[in-house]
Amino acid sequence: MALLEVKDLNVHYGMIHALKDVSFHVEKGEIVALIGANGAGKTTTLHTVTGLIEASAGSIIYKDQDVTKLPGHKLVPLGMAHVPEGRRVFADMTVLQNLKLGAYTRKNKAEIEESLENVYKRFPRLKERKNQVAGTLSGGEQQMLAMGRALMSKPEIILMDEPSMGLSPILVNEIFDIIKEVNKSGTTVLLVEQNARKALSIADRAYVLETGRVVLDGDAKELMNNEQIRKAYLGE
Amino acid sequence: MKKLTKQQKSNLITLAMVVCFYLICEIFIRTGLMSSHLKGLLVPLTYYAIAAVGLNLCVGILGELSLGHAGFMCIGAFSSSIFSVMTRDALPTVPRFILAFIIGVAMTALLGFLIGIPVLRLNGDYLAIVTLAFGEIIKNILNAVYMGVDDKGLHLSLKDAASMGLDASTGKKIINGAMGITGTPSDSNFTIAIIILLVSLIIVQNLVQSRDGRAIMSIRDNRIAAESTGINVTKYKMLAFTISAAIAGAAGVLFSHNISTLTAQGIYFGYNASIMLLVYVVLGGIGNIRGSVIAAMILYVLPELLRGMDKYRMLIYSIVLIVMMLFNWSPKAIEFRQNHLSKFSKRFRKEAAR
Ligand SMILES: Nc1ncnc2c1ncn2[C@@H]1O[C@H](COP(=O)(O)OP(=O)(O)OP(=O)(O)O)[C@@H](O)[C@H]1O
Ligand SMILES: [Mg+2]
Numbered sequence: 001m002a003l004l005e006v007k008d009l010n011v012h013y014g015m016i017h018a019l020k021d022v023s024f025h026v027e028k029g030e031i032v033a034l035i036g037a038n039g040a041g042k043t044t045t046l047h048t049v050t051g052l053i054e055a056s057a058g059s060i061i062y063k064d065q066d067v068t069k070l071p072g073h074k075l076v077p078l079g080m081a082h083v084p085e086g087r088r089v090f091a092d093m094t095v096l097q098n099l100k101l102g103a104y105t106r107k108n109k110a111e112i113e114e115s116l117e118n119v120y121k122r123f124p125r126l127k128e129r130k131n132q133v134a135g136t137l138s139g140g141e142q143q144m145l146a147m148g149r150a151l152m153s154k155p156e157i158i159l160m161d162e163p164s165m166g167l168s169p170i171l172v173n174e175i176f177d178i179i180k181e182v183n184k185s186g187t188t189v190l191l192v193e194q195n196a197r198k199a200l201s202i203a204d205r206a207y208v209l210e211t212g213r214v215v216l217d218g219d220a221k222e223l224m225n226n227e228q229i230r231k232a233y234l235g236e
Numbered sequence: 237m238k239k240l241t242k243q244q245k246s247n248l249i250t251l252a253m254v255v256c257f258y259l260i261c262e263i264f265i266r267t268g269l270m271s272s273h274l275k276g277l278l279v280p281l282t283y284y285a286i287a288a289v290g291l292n293l294c295v296g297i298l299g300e301l302s303l304g305h306a307g308f309m310c311i312g313a314f315s316s317s318i319f320s321v322m323t324r325d326a327l328p329t330v331p332r333f334i335l336a337f338i339i340g341v342a343m344t345a346l347l348g349f350l351i352g353i354p355v356l357r358l359n360g361d362y363l364a365i366v367t368l369a370f371g372e373i374i375k376n377i378l379n380a381v382y383m384g385v386d387d388k389g390l391h392l393s394l395k396d397a398a399s400m401g402l403d404a405s406t407g408k409k410i411i412n413g414a415m416g417i418t419g420t421p422s423d424s425n426f427t428i429a430i431i432i433l434l435v436s437l438i439i440v441q442n443l444v445q446s447r448d449g450r451a452i453m454s455i456r457d458n459r460i461a462a463e464s465t466g467i468n469v470t471k472y473k474m475l476a477f478t479i480s481a482a483i484a485g486a487a488g489v490l491f492s493h494n495i496s497t498l499t500a501q502g503i504y505f506g507y508n509a510s511i512m513l514l515v516y517v518v519l520g521g522i523g524n525i526r527g528s529v530i531a532a533m534i535l536y537v538l539p540e541l542l543r544g545m546d547k548y549r550m551l552i553y554s555i556v557l558i559v560m561m562l563f564n565w566s567p568k569a570i571e572f573r574q575n576h577l578s579k580f581s582k583r584f585r586k587e588a589a590r
Contacts, residue, residue, distance in 0.1 A: 052463060076466030088461035090454050101454050104447075105466035149465060 001064055003028045003157060003188055004049070009058035011041075011048050018044045020212045021058070026157065031179070031189040033199035033220065035233060036209035042192040043085050045209070046161050049190075050082040051075050063156075077105045081155035085162050085192075087142040089149070091135030095126055098134050098145055102152025112152070119148040122178060140171040147178065157188040164195045176202055196233035200224045208233075247441040250526040251434060257533075258430045273540075279494045281536045282429035283309075283487040286436050288516040288528040290483030293440050295514070296523030297449070298476040299456030300356070301364040306509035307371025308344050308481045310500060312488025314378055314411075316340030317420040317498050321410050322385060324421055333423035337489050344485025348478045356473040359459060363477075368507055378500035383411040416499030417492070424493035432490065433529070436483050440525055443479065452476045519560045527564065534560075 002025035011019040019041050026032045036042050047053040049060055051072035060068045067075060072082075090098050099119060103112040120127035123144045129137065134145055143163055150158055163179065164172045172195070180202050183189050193199035200206055200220045208216040208229065216223070223229050240248070261278060264270040291305045316336040323332055347370075355366045382393040386403035393400045397412060411417055443449045452472045454462040463469050492498045503509060516535055520527030538556060542549040563569050 050464060052460065071468075072463040073466045073468045076464070082464035084460050084464055088458045088464075090457035090461060092457050093454070097450070101450060101462075101465050101467075104451065146461075149461075153466065 002026060002061075003063060004190065005061040006045075006049065007059045007061070009045070009048060009060070010056045011044055011053060012056045013044075018212050019048070019055075022209070022212070022214055023058075024207045024214060024217065026188060026190050028156075028188055029183075029186070030205065031183050031191060031203045033196075033203035033206040034190065034192045034209060035194070035196045035199055035206055037194070037233075039211075040209040041212040042194075042209055043161055044212075046082065046085075046159050046190075046192055050080065050159060052082075073105075076153050079154070079156035081150035081153045081158045083146045083150045083158065083160040083163065086165070087139065087146050089134040089137070089142050089145050091133070093134055094131050095134055095137070095145055096130040098149050099126070099130075099152050102149035103154075105153060111154075115152050115154055119151050122151070122181065123148050140167050140175075143167065143171075143175060144178075147175075147182075151182065151187075155187060157190065158182065159190045159192075161192045162194060163191070164193060164198060172198060196229070197224075243445060246526070247437075247445075250441070250529065251437060253526070254430065254434055254437065254529065258426075261426065274537075277537055277540055278426045279424060279429050279490060281533045282426065282433050283490040283494075284513070284516065284536045285529045285532040286429075286433050286490070287484045287487035287513050288520065288532040289433070289436050289440055289525055290480045290487065291513050292517045292520070292523065292525055292528040293443070293483065294477055294480035295517050296521075296525075296528075297440075297444060297456065298452055298473060298480070300473065300477065301361060302367045302477075302480070303364050303507060303510045303514070304351075304367030304369075304371035305481075305484045305513050306505045306507070307367065307374045308348060308484035309488035309491060309509075310371070310374050310378065310505035311347055312340040312344045312485030313492035313498055313505075314417065314488075314500070315343040316489040317417045317492040318383070318410055320420050320423065320493065321417060322408075324419070329421070329423055332421070333428075333493065336423070336493070337486070340489035340492075341482050341485045344488065345478050345482035348481025348485075349474065351481075352474045352477045356477060357470050368510070371505065371507055371510055375500045375502065375505045378411070378416075379414045381411055382409075382413050384409045414499065416497055418497045420492050420496065420498055422493060422496065424490045429490050432486055436486065437525065437529070439479070440483070443476075444525070448472065448475065515557075519557060519564065521564050524564075531560065 004026040006025065007023050009019050009022040022045060024032070034042050034045060044053065048055050051070050051074070055068060058068070059066060062078065062080060090101065099116060103115060106112055125141055126144055126148055129141065134142065137145060147163065160179070163175050167175065176198055179189060179191065191199055191203060200223055203220040206217065206220045206223050207214050216228070261270070265275060287305060287309055291302060294300055294302045316339055319339045320332060320336045351366060351370055355363050380394050382397050382400050384391045384400050384402045384407055386407035388403065391400040391402055397409060402409070451462070451467045454465070454467060455469050455472055459469060516532040517528050519535065520529070520531030539549060539553050542552055545552065
C-alpha cells in the first residue's frame with residue numbers, strides 16, 4: 001500500500017473546476033514531483049492533500065487512513081508536513097521562534113531539541129541567524145526557514161510547494177541538494193515545481209498536471225527524455 | 237530567584253505602573269488634593285483601560301479587527317445590572333456584585349463565542365463588519381425592550397411599560413425602554429476597578445506568553461503557515477476572541493455599577509464608542525498591552541479636563557493624538573525609548589545589587 005494515495009480528486013472554487021479526477025500515489029521513501037505550468041492546479045492539489053481546502057469528490061488515503069475530510073492541523077501529528085508556496089514564515093517572530101512553532105504538535109522536549117540540532121546542521125545559516133526576525137531574512141533564507149520549520153515536526157512525508165521560486169540558480173541547487181539529503185535520511189517527498197528540469201533531476205517519478213488534469217506520469221528519467229515534456233517544460 | 241525574561245520584566249513593569257497609579261490617586265484622594273470632578277473620572281478611565289486591553293487582545297494579538305467592543309461592554313453592563321437590580325434587596329453587597337460580575341462576563345463571553353462561530357471560520361475582514369452590526373443591533377434592541385418582574389415571573393415587551401402587564405403591587409420595572417435601567421446599586425469603585433484591570437492584564441499577559449499565545453500570534457503572522465504547522469486556527473481564534481469580548485464585558489459591569497441610570501445610548505455603546513476604543517488601541521500601539529492602558533487613561537481624561545477650554549478642546553485633543561502617534565511609531569522615538577529605558581533599568585539593577 002502506498003504511503004499516500006490520491007484517487008479521482010475533484011476541487012471546485014465556486015464555479016471554477018480546478019482539479020478534475022486527479023489521481024496519484026507516493027510510495028514510502030520516494031521523491032515524487034508534480035510539475036505543470038502556472039495555474040495547472042499544483043498548489044490546489046497540495047492544499048487539498050494537506051487539508052487546507054476541501055475536495056468536492058475523490059479520496060485521499062494516507063498511511064491506510066482516509067484523511068479526505070481531515071482538517072490541516074490534524075495531519076501534522078500524523079507525520080505530514082507542508083512547506084507552503086511563497087515562503088510563508090512568521091515574519092514578526094525570530095528564526096528560533098519559527099522553528100519552535102514547527103514542533104508545535106510534539107511534546108517531548110529532548111526530542112524537539114534534537115530535531116532543532118538536526119535542522120541547524122542542515123541549515124547552518126539558520127543557526128547563525130537564530131535570533132533574527134524572520135521577515136528580515138533574504139528570500140533564500142526564508143525558504144530554508146520554511147523547510148526547517150516543516151522538518152521540526154519530524155515528518156514522514158514532506159510536501160513542498162515550489163521551493164525554487166524566485167531563487168538564484170546557486171541557491172536552487174543548494175535547496176535541491178538539501179531536499180535530496182532529507183529524502184536520503186528517510187523522509188518521503190512530494191515536490192511541486194514549475195522548474196521541471198530541476199524537479200525531474202532529483203525525483204524518482206513524476207506527474208504532469210495540465211489545467212487540472214494529470215496528463216502524463218512515469219519514471220522521472222524517462223519523462224526527462226520525453227519529446228512532449230522537452231518541448232513544453234524543458235524549453236528545448 | 238529565577239531570572240526573568242525581558243517579556244516578564246516588561247509585564248511586571250506594566251502591573252507596577254498600574255499599582256503606582258492607584259497609590260498616587262489614593263494619596264491625592266485621602267489628602268483632599270483631588271477635585272471631585274477628577275475623582276469621578278477614575279472608575280471610567282479604569283474601565284476604558286480594561287476594555288482597551290481586551291480589544292488589543294483581539295486586534296493586536298489575534299490580528300482581527302473588531303468594531304463592536306462597545307457592544308460587548310453593553311452586554312456586560314445590562315446583564316449584570318439586571319441581576320443586581322433584581323437581587324438588590326435579597327443579597328448583601330459583596331456576593332451580589334461578585335455574582336453580577338460573573339454573570340456579566342459570562343454573558344459577554346457567550347455572545348462573543350456565538351458571534352465567533354460563523355465569522356472566525358472565514359478569512360478576511362468579516363469580523364469587523366459583523367461586530368459593527370452586532371453592536372448596533374444590541375444597542376437598538378436594548379433601547380426598545382421593556383422588562384419587569386412580579387410574583388408571576390419575568391415580563392417582556394417591545395411596545396411600552398404598560399403592555400408588560402406587571403402586577404401593580406408586587407411588580408418591579410427593570411428595563412424601561414429607552415430610559416434604561418434605574419437603580420443599579422453603585423457597587424463598583426476605584427479599588428475594584430483597579431483590581432479588575434490588574435487581573436485582565438495578568439490574564440492577557442499570561443496568554444500572550446503561553447504556548448496558546450504563540451499559536452494565536454502565529455495565526456496573525458501567517459494563517460496558512462500556522463495551519464500547516466498543526467495549529468488549530470479556528471479554535472485559537474475563538475479562544476482569543478471570546479476572552480477579548482469577556483474582558484470588554486467586565487468593563488461593562490464596572491460601567492453599569494458606577495452610574496445610577498444605565499441607558500443604551502450611542503455615545504456609550506454605539507459604533508463611535510467602539511471606534512474610540514480602537515483609537516486607544518492604535519495610539520497605544522497595536523499589540524502593546526501597556527500602551528493600551530496608558531493611551532486609554534490619557535485620552536479618556538484629557539477631553540474631560542479640557543472642558544473649560546471650550547473651543548480649543550478638540551484642537552488640543554488632536555495635537556495630543558498626533559504627538560502620541562509620533563512618540564509610539566516613529567523609529568527615532570522607539571530607539572530613544574529603548575536606549576533610555578534600558579539605561580534606566582541597568583541603573584536600577586546596579587542599585588538593587590548594592
Ligand atoms: N482561491 C481561489 N479562488 C478561485 N480560484 C482559484 C483559487 N485558487 C486557485 N484558483 C484557480 O485554480 C487554478 C489552479 O490554481 P493553482 O494555484 O493550484 O495553480 P498552480 O499550479 O499552483 O500555479 P502556480 O504555478 O502559478 O503556482 C487556477 O486557475 C487558479 O486561478
Ligand atoms: Mg502554485
